[in-house]
Amino acid sequence: MGRTRPEAVEVAAGTELGFLEGERMASLTPDTPCSCDCFVSVPPASAIPAVIFAKNSDRPRDEVQEVVFVPAAMHSPGSRLQCTYIEVEQVSKTHAVILSRPSWLWGAEMGANEHGVCIGNEAVWTKEPVGEGEALLGMDLLRLALERGSSAQEALHVITGLLERYGQGGSCREDPTPFCYHNTFLLADRTEAWVLETAGRLWAAQRIREGARNISNQLSIGTDISAEHPELRAHAQTQGWWDGQGTFDFAQVFSLTQQPVRMEAAKARFRIGRELLGQEQGTRRVASVWILEASALQPAWCPFCPGTPHSPASTSSQPRQTPPGEGGDGWERVLLRRLRDMMCLHPYIRVPLGPCSDPAPIPDSGGSPAHPLPGTPDSPGADGE
Numbered sequence: 329m330g331r332t333r334p335e336a337v338e339v340a341a342g343t344e345l346g347f348l349e350g351e352r353m354a355s356l357t358p359d360t361p362c363s364c365d366c367f368v369s370v371p372p373a374s375a376i377p378a379v380i381f382a383k384n385s386d387r388p389r390d391e392v393q394e395v396v397f398v399p400a401a402m403h404s405p406g407s408r409l410q411c412t413y414i415e416v417e418q419v420s421k422t423h424a425v426i427l428s429r430p431s432w433l434w435g436a437e438m439g440a441n442e443h444g445v446c447i448g449n450e451a452v453w454t455k456e457p458v459g460e461g462e463a464l465l466g467m468d469l470l471r472l473a474l475e476r477g478s479s480a481q482e483a484l485h486v487i488t489g490l491l492e493r494y495g496q497g498g499s500c501r502e503d504p505t506p507f508c509y510h511n512t513f514l515l516a517d518r519t520e521a522w523v524l525e526t527a528g529r530l531w532a533a534q535r536i537r538e539g540a541r542n543i544s545n546q547l548s549i550g551t552d553i554s555a556e557h558p559e560l561r562a563h564a565q566t567q568g569w570w571d572g573q574g575t576f577d578f579a580q581v582f583s584l585t586q587q588p589v590r591m592e593a594a595k596a597r598f599r600i601g602r603e604l605l606g607q608e609q610g611t612r613r614v615a616s617v618w619i620l621e622a623s624a625l626q627p628a629w630c631p632f633c634p635g636t637p638h639s640p641a642s643t644s645s646q647p648r649q650t651p652p653g654e655g656g657d658g659w660e661r662v663l664l665r666r667l668r669d670m671m672c673l674h675p676y677i678r679v680p681l682g683p684c685s686d687p688a689p690i691p692d693s694g695g696s697p698a699h700p701l702p703g704t705p706d707s708p709g710a711d712g713e
Contacts, residue, residue, distance in 0.1 A: 365597055366448040366514040367542040368521040373609040381516040383448030385428065385437040388501055392431040398475075400424040400442065411435065411472070413462040413498045416490065422475040432502045435467030436474075443478040444518045450545050451500070451509035453591060454582045455569060456528035458508040459497025466496060466511030466526075473515070480515040484522050484533060487513065488557070491529055512543050525549050525578065530563060532556045532578040540605040545594035546587075547579035 369380040387393060400423055407418040412433040423443060427436035438448040449466045464472075469487045477483025499506040512525040521536040525547050534541075535554040553576070560578075564570040570581045584591075 364450055365542060365544045365601060366450060367540065367601060367605060368514055368516045368536060369540045369605070369609070370516075370519075370521055370536055370538050372538060373540040373605075379516050379518060379521065381446040381448070381514070381521075383438045383514070385448075387430060387437070388503070391502070393428055393437065394431050395426070395428050398422075398425050398427065411468040412465050414464065414494065416464070416472070416494060419476055423478065425471070425474045427471060427474070429467070429471070430502075433465065433467060435465050435469070435471045437467060437470070439471065439474050441474040441477070445474060445477055445480055445483050446516045447473055447483060448514050450512045450514075450543050451590075452512050452525070452545060452547060453584060453588050454510055454527035454547065455567070455584060456510065456530065456582070458510065459495055459528070460506075460508070461497055463495040463497035464490060465498055465500055466509070466513075467500070469496065469511065470513065473513075480517040480520060480522050481535075483515050484513075484524050484555075487524060488531055488533075491526060491531065492557075495529055496526065512547070514541070514543050522554075523549060527582045530557045530560050530582075532560060540609055542598065542601040542605060544598035544601060546591050546598060547583050548598065549578045550580065551575050551577050553578060 364384065364386040366383040367381070371377055371379070374380050385393065400421070402421055403418045405420070408415045409418040412435060423441040425436075425439050425441045427439040429436035429439075438446075440446045447470050449470050451466075469490055472490060473483035473486040476486045496510060497508060499508055501507045510526050510528065512523065515522045515524065519537075521541065523534045523536065523541060523543060525532055525543075527547075532549045532553050533555040534549045534552055556578075561570065561572075561576055564576075564581050565572045570576060
């Protein structure tokens with residue numbers, strides 16, 4: 329058995345309120361700054377010949393988010409893997425990964441692997457009811473994809489395959505009040521990126537071969553669908569969400585008519601991020617634009633620091649650039665923050681990991697060997713804003 333799950337709250341299918349967010353989340357106003365956002369820039373949008381990936385993670389302010397290194401490993405045939413709530417079949421080999429993860433769960437908010445794959449996820453609520461039973465968290469799916477995928481597309485197939493078999497569900501915070509959601513993912517490697525958006529076991533994906541793209545707590549794939557669940561359109565038609573005629577717009581068909589407050593607030597962040605990335609394409613400013621500005625809803629606010637003590641805060645951030653090509657390891661220029669709050673007041677930790685990095689192991693909540701990252705914010709390898 330996995331972790332004890334907080335008592336589930338029954339939610340009727342099709343509920344169009346901020347269900348399962350809890351009173352505290354639902355009370356956020358559209359003006360409250362939040363910053364769970366991902367972006368990617370693929371050449372020629374990047375001024376340098378590299379794919380640039382970044383994510384800011386907003387989690388409960390008093391939650392510890394660890395940065396850990398898990399080495400590559402071989403596993404015995406038939407072995408099982410305990411994730412946050414459930415077990416899944418283990419694969420024969422897993423890749424080395426860097427993870428930024430809430431300490432109480434097995435999965436991760438963001439990370440990168442030895443092959444240059446980066447993934448970040450976002451919470452979304454759709455017309456599909458949120459799963460109440462124990463299943464895989466979106467953060468579990470993210471870590472599993474990094475451990476098993478050697479490219480962004482391969483990692484996407486890992487997520488969709490596990491989603492089909494096990495589903496997604498369970499509370500995503502260590503709190504008596506359940507907090508459950510579906511997930512969108514941004515996946516990137518050395519040459520391209522994918523946006524993967526889910527609604528229960530259903531999903532749609534968009535391939536990004538050039539240009540800049542961002543996601544922010546809402547469905548954003550419209551008619552430009554590169555791959556999809558085989559039953560996606562038939563299910564929408566059966567539910568009466570689409571008449572089967574004309575163009576199929578995933579975001580329009582599966583988004584709630586009345587959005588939770590959190591998703592309404594995300595619309596402004598998504599729009600601002602898209603506009604800023606569009607203005608800065610082809611310049612070296614494209615990465616700093618996202619990290620420093622894209623979430624700012626009010627100029628008087630720090631974009632990453634909500635104003636109430638117990639509201640979600642950006643507790644971790646990961647910018648990364650991955651040069652193209654097959655040579656070298658996958659850790660080029662990985663920068664991570666390891667913070668609980670006030671992220672904007674602390675420097676980034678540069679992570680120059682390679683095959684020789686092998687610090688002493690520390691225990692990991694999932695039972696896997698995990699390694700602390702070399703360096704601290706005060707070390708010579710740290711980069712500031």
